[in-house]
Amino acid sequence: MSILGTQERPLRVAVVGSGPSGFFAADHLLKSLVVCEVNLFERLPVPFGLVRGGVAPDHPKIRTVTKVFERTAAHPRFAFFGNVEIGRDLSLEELRRFHDAVILAYGAEADQRMGIPGEDLPGSHTATEFVGWYNAHPDFRDARFDLSKETAVIVGAGNVALDVARILCLPPEALAATDIAGHALDALAESRVRDVVLLVRRGPAQVKFTLSELKEIGDIPGCQPVVDPAELALNPESAEEINTPELARILEILGEFAARPADPAARRRIHFRFLAGPHALEGEGEVERIVLERNRLAGPAFGQKPWATGETFPLGCGLVFRSIGYRGLPLPGAPFHDKGGVVPNTLGCVEDNGRTVPGLYAAGWIKRGPTGVIGTNKADSLETVKSVLTDTAGLAPCPEPDTEALRALLRARGVRAVSFDDWRVIDAAEQARGAVLGKPRERFTRVADMLAALDNAARAGGDTA
Numbered sequence: 001m002s003i004l005g006t007q008e009r010p011l012r013v014a015v016v017g018s019g020p021s022g023f024f025a026a027d028h029l030l031k032s033l034v035v036c037e038v039n040l041f042e043r044l045p046v047p048f049g050l051v052r053g054g055v056a057p058d059h060p061k062i063r064t065v066t067k068v069f070e071r072t073a074a075h076p077r078f079a080f081f082g083n084v085e086i087g088r089d090l091s092l093e094e095l096r097r098f099h100d101a102v103i104l105a106y107g108a109e110a111d112q113r114m115g116i117p118g119e120d121l122p123g124s125h126t127a128t129e130f131v132g133w134y135n136a137h138p139d140f141r142d143a144r145f146d147l148s149k150e151t152a153v154i155v156g157a158g159n160v161a162l163d164v165a166r167i168l169c170l171p172p173e174a175l176a177a178t179d180i181a182g183h184a185l186d187a188l189a190e191s192r193v194r195d196v197v198l199l200v201r202r203g204p205a206q207v208k209f210t211l212s213e214l215k216e217i218g219d220i221p222g223c224q225p226v227v228d229p230a231e232l233a234l235n236p237e238s239a240e241e242i243n244t245p246e247l248a249r250i251l252e253i254l255g256e257f258a259a260r261p262a263d264p265a266a267r268r269r270i271h272f273r274f275l276a277g278p279h280a281l282e283g284e285g286e287v288e289r290i291v292l293e294r295n296r297l298a299g300p301a302f303g304q305k306p307w308a309t310g311e312t313f314p315l316g317c318g319l320v321f322r323s324i325g326y327r328g329l330p331l332p333g334a335p336f337h338d339k340g341g342v343v344p345n346t347l348g349c350v351e352d353n354g355r356t357v358p359g360l361y362a363a364g365w366i367k368r369g370p371t372g373v374i375g376t377n378k379a380d381s382l383e384t385v386k387s388v389l390t391d392t393a394g395l396a397p398c399p400e401p402d403t404e405a406l407r408a409l410l411r412a413r414g415v416r417a418v419s420f421d422d423w424r425v426i427d428a429a430e431q432a433r434g435a436v437l438g439k440p441r442e443r444f445t446r447v448a449d450m451l452a453a454l455d456n457a458a459r460a461g462g463d464t465a
């Protein structure tokens with residue numbers, strides 16, 4: 001029997017999910033001395049996970065990381081299986097029949113809940129819905145946001161919260177030349193939202209957003225950031241927590257915002273409210289107000305928690321966006337840690353009740369939880385790939401090391417797998433749609449339309465042949 005990881009019998013690895021962690025894992029595998037074949041599975045016909053569906057449209061430079069992923073995809077021992085959902089089109093067990101190792105890199109697509117009364121009233125949305133909607137993600141194409149309301153509240157103080165605030169407040173002309181979904185551009189152009197309130201349940205020393213994103217808030221044309229200087233006062237523990245130049249600069253910028261004179265001509269305002277937690281959402285059939293609770297901090301420096309003081313006060317608003325973090329979902333057949341919303345693992349090796357599951361690994365947000373920027377996933381995936389490579393000699397070879405048999409199984413099930421070349425066709429079609437509108441791309445918002453673009457291109461190719 002040939003040895004796994006050789007030219008004669010490459011190590012066959014399936015990666016589930018084509019976001020940064022999936023692509024970085026594939027890249028590390030293909031560059032290793034162990035000869036690997038990588039099949040990467042993605043539930044959508046289009047790759048790149050949150051790089052396509054999360055990163056804000058006014059941040060095009062961040063999306064250029066896809067060039068790195070395209071180089072990985074060009075490797076002769078790499079294959080993309082878009083439009084194949086593991087757990088629906090193919091079970092994890094079946095996937096393991098065709099691969100010696102499987103890396104779960106399927107992200108964290110659900111949301112944390114606030115757990116307060118009125119959370120699900122109409123008008124209360126997750127940031128995930130709004131982000132997916134403006135980025136044309138097929139799951140959220142039908143989402144609707146009542147932008148006729150004047151006040152929107154965003155709960156949370158992470159970078160996603162700032163993305164949502166910025167997109168709500170940027171003038172339409174600043175978004176028109178981006179790849180924002182056409183439906184979102186049209187709706188935002190009509191938006192009557194004037195005041196956006198960012199609710200931070202702890203203090204300014206505990207915010208999760210980063211400096212460059214905060215600076216951008218201060219640079220939105222026609223938009224005034226508003227900070228109450230009294231809310232910038234720090235207790236001794238918080239003062240101790242200001243231990244990086246970045247955090248010190250964040251405090252300075254918030255101070256600059258607090259010192260800005262009121263601009264009566266401002267079209268929009270972004271208010272930062274510190275030490276204010278969500279207590280309840282109220283309204284007759286829809287959100288009319290959020291009841292806030294004044295918090296104080298308790299605990300040692302770097303471990304301070306928000307404690308409700310019992311003092312509550314209402315804030316009128318017609319829209320609420322919960323931006324309090326993402327949450328992983330279980331994949332049928334894979335172990336899952338419900339409380340943490342992750343696949344339990346040590347160094348990427350998946351564990352079931354504390355016992356390692358041979359040949360099953362995890363990477364990215366589903367491995368460590370929904371934090372970290374794109375680059376964080378590179379080192380994270382490397383850690384997982386090192387575990388795979390260390391295990392290689394002891395892995396049981398899969399019973400069916402045959403990608404053609406896998407393709408035949410998918411075809412027999414009526415699953416239309418989309419290759420990376422197919423994605424390039426969809427990509428070109430989206431760019432062509434965008435060019436007509438003066439945008440870098442106009443995305444398809446339906447899976448059916450993505451697949452139809454492939455049929456159209458095939459017909460056009462046939463016509464010219």
Ligand SMILES: Cc1cc2nc3c(=O)[nH]c(=O)nc-3n(C[C@H](O)[C@H](O)[C@H](O)COP(=O)(O)OP(=O)(O)OC[C@H]3O[C@@H](n4cnc5c(N)ncnc54)[C@H](O)[C@@H]3O)c2cc1C
Nearest residue numbers: 017019020021042043049050054086106107364365373374
């Ligand atoms: C709104 C938002 C904006 C962000 N902006 C930035 C930014 O500007 N800069 C930055 O550095 N970082 C940003 N990040 C963070 C960055 O996007 C993440 O660190 C990164 O995407 C996580 O990578 P991942 O591969 O683990 O997950 P994901 O990127 O979520 O990829 C998971 C992939 O798995 C697929 N999938 C899910 N289930 C299945 C299944 N059953 N079968 C097959 N495929 C499946 C999904 O469709 C998805 O494509 C942002 C995050 C969010 C939420």
Ligand SMILES: NC(=O)c1ccc[n+]([C@@H]2O[C@H](COP(=O)([O-])OP(=O)(O)OC[C@H]3O[C@@H](n4cnc5c(N)ncnc54)[C@H](OP(=O)(O)O)[C@@H]3O)[C@@H](O)[C@H]2O)c1
Nearest residue numbers: 114156157158159160161201202208323324325371372373
């Ligand atoms: N431009 C970029 O680089 C960019 C853009 C978007 C996202 N990202 C990255 O993607 C990751 C996810 O971002 P994220 O913003 O979703 O998560 P995050 O950074 O973890 O922020 C979540 C925020 O929600 C707050 N929160 C949690 N539960 C709450 C509750 N019940 N009530 C009120 N507030 C609550 C948290 O406060 P506590 O601190 O008190 O818990 C925190 O401020 C981050 O690592 C982020 O940096 C990067």
